[in-house]
Amino acid sequence: MKQIIDRFLRLSEQGKLLFDEPLAPYSSFKIGGPADVLAKPDTQKDLIDLLIYAIKREIPWFILGKGSNLLIGDKGIRGLVISMEGFNKITRDENYVSAFAGQSLKELCRFCMEEGLSGLEFACGIPGSVGGAVFMNAGAYEGEIKDVLYCSKCLTPTLKSLQSTNPILHLKKEAHMFSYRHSALQDRGLIHLSSVFKLSPAPRVDILKRMEELDQMRNDKQPMDMPSAGSVFKRPPGHFTGKLVDDCGLRGFRIGGASISNKHCGFIVNLGGATAKDVKDLIEHVQSTVYERFKVHLETEIRQVGEM
Numbered sequence: 001m002k003q004i005i006d007r008f009l010r011l012s013e014q015g016k017l018l019f020d021e022p023l024a025p026y027s028s029f030k031i032g033g034p035a036d037v038l039a040k041p042d043t044q045k046d047l048i049d050l051l052i053y054a055i056k057r058e059i060p061w062f063i064l065g066k067g068s069n070l071l072i073g074d075k076g077i078r079g080l081v082i083s084m085e086g087f088n089k090i091t092r093d094e095n096y097v098s099a100f101a102g103q104s105l106k107e108l109c110r111f112c113m114e115e116g117l118s119g120l121e122f123a124c125g126i127p128g129s130v131g132g133a134v135f136m137n138a139g140a141y142e143g144e145i146k147d148v149l150y151c152s153k154c155l156t157p158t159l160k161s162l163q164s165t166n167p168i169l170h171l172k173k174e175a176h177m178f179s180y181r182h183s184a185l186q187d188r189g190l191i192h193l194s195s196v197f198k199l200s201p202a203p204r205v206d207i208l209k210r211m212e213e214l215d216q217m218r219n220d221k222q223p224m225d226m227p228s229a230g231s232v233f234k235r236p237p238g239h240f241t242g243k244l245v246d247d248c249g250l251r252g253f254r255i256g257g258a259s260i261s262n263k264h265c266g267f268i269v270n271l272g273g274a275t276a277k278d279v280k281d282l283i284e285h286v287q288s289t290v291y292e293r294f295k296v297h298l299e300t301e302i303r304q305v306g307e308m
């Protein structure tokens with residue numbers, strides 16, 4: 001126990017254990033109240049000890065990537081929020097690239113391009129971390145994480161597993177059970193530590209050209225200059241969300257500081273000062289309007305956490 005407290009004190013002295021820390025700066029929406037405690041461990045041992053400490057005392061905990069797919073409540077998140085930003089290494093072994101959970105996905109794509117490895121071009125404009133991308137099976141432009149993922153290392157957040165001599169769970173690709181914006185990590189509540197991606201050698205200029213094309217397409221169609229959390233809703237089978245929302249006359253529709261983007265009706269943007277409640281009310285308004293008109297249910301892709 002003393003050792004654990006000493007390590008927590010060290011984290012605190014290093015500014016890696018913050019109390020009542022506002023979470024808006026950690027979310028791409030720029031919305032969210034405070035975390036009771038925000039921890040930023042950068043060793044596996046500290047991460048495991050934080051989890052053990054919380055689980056033993058029944059303190060709720062939440063894993064934060066780069067906050068680009070989250071609507072964090074106005075009253076914040078109770079208990080412990082663990083940011084994975086301290087885990088951010090990339091290494092290459094032949095055609096395999098390994099990346100830690102907190103690594104930026106965009107930087108990983110850039111690394112692969114510089115190494116002349118193709119496969120991750122589709123992801124070059126997706127904000128967020130590697131852990132968040134694997135957890136969400138992030139995808140764009142006909143590509144998904146599942147197409148390039150080889151294997152991952154995770155933690156099972158139970159006392160029995162975390163206190164065992166080897167707490168690391170090795171997941172082969174099939175065990176991720178990937179489907180559209182879904183992975184087994186969501187069902188099993190696993191904590192992602194790192195993944196290996198299997199890529200193919202290709203000329204750097206070709207990879208860069210494709211990345212630039214995709215960036216251009218994204219900038220042309222999406223409101224990349226405004227705070228948002230990307231597409232709010234999953235794509236309903238046989239439909240395009242943006243068109244359904246537009247056909248309901250909701251382009252630019254506002255509640256408080258939250259608005260349906262004028263550029264892409266599948267996005268909600270924060271015009272400045274939007275609350276989580278504004279966004280939540282707008283989501284519900286869109287869902288009920290689209291359902292009334294087209295009998296299509298829009299399921300949210302963004303994840304709501306904390307108290308609204």
Ligand SMILES: Cc1cc2nc3c(=O)[nH]c(=O)nc-3n(C[C@H](O)[C@H](O)[C@H](O)COP(=O)(O)OP(=O)(O)OC[C@H]3O[C@@H](n4cnc5c(N)ncnc54)[C@H](O)[C@@H]3O)c2cc1C
Pocket residue numbers: 028062063064065066067068069070084101102125126127128129130131132133134135136137138139140185190191192193223224228229230231303
């Ligand atoms: C402008 C914009 C454009 C976007 N475009 C796309 C797109 O084209 N395609 C797409 O798929 N997404 C897109 N997104 C959404 C978002 O970028 C992705 O979902 C991204 O993968 C989320 O990663 P994150 O690190 O930000 O996760 P967070 O938002 O921090 O978390 C998302 C979920 O993942 C969990 N999580 C995060 N890290 C871990 C971990 N290490 N272990 C366990 N759980 C973890 C969190 O608990 C949470 O439940 C976009 C977002 C924005 C703002």
